[in-house]
Amino acid sequence: MKIGLGSDHGGYELKEQIKVHLEENGYEVVDFGTHSGEAVDYPDAAAPVCIAVQNGEVDCGMLFCGTGIGISMSANKFKNIRAALCSDVYSAKMAKLHNNAQIICMGGRVTGRDLAFMIADTWLETEFEGGRHNRRIEKIHKIEEL
Numbered sequence: 062m063k064i065g066l067g068s069d070h071g072g073y074e075l076k077e078q079i080k081v082h083l084e085e086n087g088y089e090v091v092d093f094g095t096h097s098g099e100a101v102d103y104p105d106a107a108a109p110v111c112i113a114v115q116n117g118e119v120d121c122g123m124l125f126c127g128t129g130i131g132i133s134m135s136a137n138k139f140k141n142i143r144a145a146l147c148s149d150v151y152s153a154k155m156a157k158l159h160n161n162a163q164i165i166c167m168g169g170r171v172t173g174r175d176l177a178f179m180i181a182d183t184w185l186e187t188e189f190e191g192g193r194h195n196r197r198i199e200k201i202h203k204i205e206e207l
């Protein structure tokens with residue numbers, strides 16, 4: 062599985078930690094930056110990961126900013142992208158099980174490293190339940206036509 066990573070400066074450190082964790086667990090990672098703690102704008106950080114998910118270059122993505130809020134707001138503006146801001150393990154599980162989120166977002170100034178690892182692992186290991194949830198997901202994307 063190929064995972065795209067992206068962050069602004071607020072999420073940079075957590076992205077770097079997650080990258081090591083994922084690689085240690087055998088995942089292939091594509092790091093779309095940022096590559097230092099220098100300030101960058103979170104919509105710019107979200108874009109390459111969302112585009113890579115849209116065009117199938119990566120299977121899924123993880124995005125990080127200070128709170129996870131700005132980068133998740135940005136990601137959800139991309140057509141067909143479902144990005145879930147997660148700061149607990151239950152939400153990470155449900156984000157895949159019910160919402161089939163292709164991207165999870167976390168706040169580098171909110172979520173500690175070890176919890177972030179559990180959130181990432183839970184989301185990656187959970188399978189979408191399908192069924193009635195497909196209808197609801199289709200309705201999310203109908204909103205993009207309004």
Ligand code: RB5
Nearest residue numbers: 071126127128129130131
């Ligand atoms: C940057 O200071 C900060 O605003 C950003 O990382 C994020 O938290 C925005 O939602």
